Amino acid sequence: MNGEIKEKAQDNPFLPESARIVNTRYLTKDVKFFQVRFRDMEKALSFKYKPGQFAMVSVQGSGEAPFCISSSPSRPGLLEFCIQKKGTVTDALFRLKENDVIGVRGPYGNGFPVENMEDKDVMIVMGGLGVAPLRSVLLYCLDNRDLFNRVILLHGARTPSDMIFRDEFLSLKEREDLECFLTVDQDDSGGWKENIGVVTTIFPKIKAIDSSSTYGLVCGPPIMYKFVIEEFIKLNIPKDQILMTLERRMKCGVGKCGHCAIDYIYTCIDGPVFTYWDVIHMRELI
């Protein structure tokens, strides 16, 4: 490789930065938590991102895939991911232990418009693995609690043992500055003290909201979007204040490989956070 090309490779947007797994544990039977830190201290402290942005995570020799960042930029230094075992890259990730090194590049995507959400009510509805991107924005709101008005959390899972970050969320119930509702579809163990039923059964329990100054955020399994958005619309939340984050196949994260194209936009550049108006306007989104 000649000198000029080597220099060019320095700002190669496809080159992963190496990061060390500092903590990993199972959150549910097929979802694992990964806490990673860039090996380069400088990079670890200067890595700036917004809630809702994602990173390309690679396992050397197995491949690379996009994962949303579950930690909050208000707690810099460590990056957190919650990852479900689903394919080649995640299989490889699940075999790794603490101190193993992976590749991370990013952050990519637009992220949630947290600046616009300031002084507003924020209603976060998450289901299943939808926790992964929304935990970031939830922690961001809690860490900057005075910037936001009401913060309302609705979190649904199939069973108590499927609830990702169950203990973390249960302890949040004690906070008075957060309206926290947890629910499971069914509880065979009998030990669940919170709501039982799908996440939409919680909506009637929420105290009246000021719809025009409310942001509704949703992420979860495909079926959830339809029903939760219906609830948001019933509450009169404006369509461009209903935010969701979407999943697509991505091979580059920087708008080149084409796989995440929807209409004339790229999920990796123009998303992955979209408004409900985008969904109506662009079709194909959900």
Add this chain to the structure above:
Amino acid sequence: MKIVKLKKKNLSPFLEGISKNADLWAPVKKYSDRHCFQIVEDLSLIDLDYTRTLLPPRNIILPPKFDMFQVAGIEYEPNFSHVAKRILFGIHPCDIHGLLIMDKFYSHSYEDPYYLESRKNTIVLGHSCWPDENCLCKSTNTHIVEEGYDLFFTDLNQDYLVWIGSSRGDDLIRLKPDLFEEEIKEKDIQSFIQRREEKDKAFQAEINFTAMPDLMELKYNDPLWEELGTACLACGSCSNVCPTCNCYNVEDKPVLGKNCANVNRCWDACTLEYYSGVAGGENFREQRSDRLKLWYTHKFQAYISKYGKPACVGCGRCVATCPVDINVLTVAKTLDGNSIDSFWKRLSKEVAK
């Protein structure tokens, strides 16, 4: 722009003189009736009497498959071995426009060094052409070209008029200044004008591209897409031959017997079945009609809204290639209100009889 004249007999000495330190890529006749760009050492193999090559020149800038990195242990070593000094000779205006679209795409927001490094090292020597029944470049306004080349050769029977499009192109002329004539005579200009007028009249196919973005919107849910989807073979040929298709896939490929892997990048096609599939089995575009819609959204609409012109350069490759006649020409006609006339539909009608 500076224009000089070159006697046709001086072309070979010129090419020989400039290609000492670079691979000379030029059109060569292959498979009896097809032309391909390939590296030529024997200049007599160059055949400029061609309409379109089988594959677009983007395949020279970025090979169909190449390694982006070698991974050993935890280290990623960038691999730029696909970059070489190249001279691309005999490329037509539509394909130069194709490269211009790729240039814009790969340098927009994040720069792709794999494309841009290779493009920077490629000298583009364009050549004039003559349309056949599948050429659409007049409709896409890509039958003439004003940038994107270093030199452009316009064929005037005995001579070439040579447009110098870059400072690098000027340097090439200076390597062999004796071969060129500075003075362009009135009769050269007249024969140039005559040629241009005749060429303009030679086009047979036409598409109204300005109508396409609106028609794509209005006919988004039209049953025509289902019908086209039924006919489509999802073979990906249209993408393989298109000069503006930019999608690619990336895969880590372990090197057998060594403790390392290569991160391999290869062209992909949105018409292929698993293009939009994600881990876990979800596929956002399972239907062939949905994938065709994406392809035509890119060509007829998406690029227009971003850059003000279609992502089709009218080269006619998809027209010549698609085995079931689904191509920019037939799809545009169908969107414009004509009935679907794809080969597959015609065949099933025949069979039904």
